[in-house]
Amino acid sequence: MANPLVSARGLTKHFDELVAVDAIDFDVQEGEAFGFLGPNGAGKSSTMRMIGSVSPLTAGTLSVLGLDPARDGPQIRARIGVVPQDDNLDLELTVYENLLIYGRYFGLSKAVIDGRVAELLRFTQLEDRRDSPVDPLSGGMKRRLVIARGLINTPELLLLDEPTTGLDPQARHLLWDRLYRLKQEGVTLIITTHYMDEAEQLCDRLVIMDKGKIAAEGAPRDLIDRYSTREVLELRFPVGTQAVNAEHLDGIAHKTEVLPDRVLLYTDNADHAHSKVLQAGFEPESTVSRRSTLEDVFLSLTGRTLVD
Amino acid sequence: MTVVGSLRVVEAGARVYRRTWRGSVISTFLNPILYLLAMGIGLGELVDEGSGGASLDLPYLTFLAPGLLAAAAMQTGAGDASYPVMAGIKWRKTYEATLSTPIGVPELLFGHLGWVTVRLTFVSVVFAAIMTLFGATSAVEGMLAVPPAVLTGLAFSSLVTAYTAKLKNEMGLAAMFRFAIVPLFLFSGTFFPIEQLPDYVEPLAYITPLWHGVELCRGLALGLEYTVHPLISVSYLVVLIAVGAVLGVMTLRRRLIA
Numbered sequence: 001m002a003n004p005l006v007s008a009r010g011l012t013k014h015f016d017e018l019v020a021v022d023a024i025d026f027d028v029q030e031g032e033a034f035g036f037l038g039p040n041g042a043g044k045s046s047t048m049r050m051i052g053s054v055s056p057l058t059a060g061t062l063s064v065l066g067l068d069p070a071r072d073g074p075q076i077r078a079r080i081g082v083v084p085q086d087d088n089l090d091l092e093l094t095v096y097e098n099l100l101i102y103g104r105y106f107g108l109s110k111a112v113i114d115g116r117v118a119e120l121l122r123f124t125q126l127e128d129r130r131d132s133p134v135d136p137l138s139g140g141m142k143r144r145l146v147i148a149r150g151l152i153n154t155p156e157l158l159l160l161d162e163p164t165t166g167l168d169p170q171a172r173h174l175l176w177d178r179l180y181r182l183k184q185e186g187v188t189l190i191i192t193t194h195y196m197d198e199a200e201q202l203c204d205r206l207v208i209m210d211k212g213k214i215a216a217e218g219a220p221r222d223l224i225d226r227y228s229t230r231e232v233l234e235l236r237f238p239v240g241t242q243a244v245n246a247e248h249l250d251g252i253a254h255k256t257e258v259l260p261d262r263v264l265l266y267t268d269n270a271d272h273a274h275s276k277v278l279q280a281g282f283e284p285e286s287t288v289s290r291r292s293t294l295e296d297v298f299l300s301l302t303g304r305t306l307v308d
Numbered sequence: 309m310t311v312v313g314s315l316r317v318v319e320a321g322a323r324v325y326r327r328t329w330r331g332s333v334i335s336t337f338l339n340p341i342l343y344l345l346a347m348g349i350g351l352g353e354l355v356d357e358g359s360g361g362a363s364l365d366l367p368y369l370t371f372l373a374p375g376l377l378a379a380a381a382m383q384t385g386a387g388d389a390s391y392p393v394m395a396g397i398k399w400r401k402t403y404e405a406t407l408s409t410p411i412g413v414p415e416l417l418f419g420h421l422g423w424v425t426v427r428l429t430f431v432s433v434v435f436a437a438i439m440t441l442f443g444a445t446s447a448v449e450g451m452l453a454v455p456p457a458v459l460t461g462l463a464f465s466s467l468v469t470a471y472t473a474k475l476k477n478e479m480g481l482a483a484m485f486r487f488a489i490v491p492l493f494l495f496s497g498t499f500f501p502i503e504q505l506p507d508y509v510e511p512l513a514y515i516t517p518l519w520h521g522v523e524l525c526r527g528l529a530l531g532l533e534y535t536v537h538p539l540i541s542v543s544y545l546v547v548l549i550a551v552g553a554v555l556g557v558m559t560l561r562r563r564l565i566a
Contacts, residue, residue: 089402093327104316106343
């Protein structure tokens with residue numbers, strides 16, 4: 001296999017007493033979409049800021065594009081694109097001016113920037129907004145502008161920190177479509193997210209992070225096969241009786257998980273389990289049968305849900 | 309740290325200003341006019357006719373104008389280093405965006421101070437021109453006071469940037485203007501010679517950066533005798549700029565890339 005684009009060994013980040021990232025190892029290969037999935041506070045953003053060669057490491061080693069962030073920060077940043085969690089745009093400026101100023105930080109000439117702006121605004125479907133101020137744009141448009149901005153230096157690697165947080169479903173799907181196209185064009189993507197559907201949609205491979213550590217690593221499908229059953233039966237009992245009911249569900253499924261509002265039965269055949277539940281005389285208020293997701297993987301690994 | 313990188317930040321400052329200059333027109337053009345009218349002419353006539361005229365040995369308006377120029381530079385320097393810096397760090401997070409490019413913290417800071425220098429020069433030249441129109445000084449005298457005014461403004465900008473980068477929220481900024489900038493404005497020799505202060509307060513004025521700025525502006529524009537050697541005042545301001553820059557890099561690093 002070729003040298004990885006990003007490689008971390010024992011990567012660690014402390015903020016005073018707090019251990020944000022606790023000695024993690026991972027490799028990102030050229031051309032893949034690599035994800036960090038985990039709840040807020042898992043250490044994903046801190047990891048991203050170290051890969052982005054902004055924030056120094058506390059310990060461990062990290063190589064990005066074969067370079068050392070501590071020594072070659074500016075050279076690395078010149079070759080990567082960053083889409084931060086917050087839309088840190090200059091709201092008083094127009095769409096074009098935001099891209100121009102950002103492009104100039106890379107030392108690109110105005111002529112080069114103008115050419116790329118036309119192309120990037122087409123790609124992010126903001127062509128008719130070129131000279132609009134940024135402030136009144138919708139959340140989805142601002143996000144797309146931040147992505148266009150992150151692509152102004154035609155990066156080999158694009159870092160996306162929680163790219164669709166706060167967007168409505170339609171805006172999310174449009175964004176995913178654009179990111180998918182980038183991947184097809186050969187741009188390596190590193191994505192952090194606490195949405196399991198986003199991780200499943202976009203990532204070829206991902207690590208599940210929790211409390212600064214990596215809990216598991218693999219392709220989304222592999223992780224589900226490894227850490228969960230094929231299907232899940234969700235049973236919703238009257239408020240306050242989930243645990244009481246769950247105690248008597250033993251034996252129906254491989255594993256039972258009790259959440260505050262429902263009980264999950266992990267099984268290879270949800271419909272079959274459903275019949276058994278009804279036969280045993282249980283009367284759930286509602287039931288859902290579905291396939292296992294990364295959410296179930298996270299629950300199985302940590303005993304907690306991703307989004308609380 | 310590269311000079312080119314800092315210049316790109318200066319350039320960004322200029323591009324943003326092209327959009328936002330309207331907001332600063334009043335402080336740039338109207339404030340000098342209002343102050344020179346109210347204090348220089350309104351109050352000045354009373355001073356000149358009273359005992360003040362004899363002890364100053366020159367029209368009050370002429371005495372006041374160069375000092376006011378230094379004070380205006382202080383306010384511009386401190387102003388540009390307060391709310392806009394807080395916006396860059398916290399409200400808009402535009403500094404975060406800048407630092408994800410090849411630009412580093414030292415370049416960000418020196419670029420910011422570079423742009424403030426451009427702004428200070430513009431504001432001071434406008435002020436000096438208005439002074440001249442009021443007949444407070446000649447055009448040449450007014451322009452002579454511009455470089456020390458810029459130096460004064462920069463000293464404040466450098467220190468205030470470092471201070472702002474340490475603040476959690478804007479409360480500390482309001483406090484700074486109320487308890488530092490306004491008292492300095494009033495008691496650093498802008499409106500009256502500090503010899504008028506009680507003897508035990510007088511030495512305090514010597515350590516305020518604005519007093520040195522006022523001395524330099526007045527000395528250069530009016531050819532008055534300096535209380536301390538002008539090179540001491542220049543060195544003092546330059547040292548403050550350097551101290552502010554070093555602290556600014558430290559505090560911004562801690563705040564933005566930790």
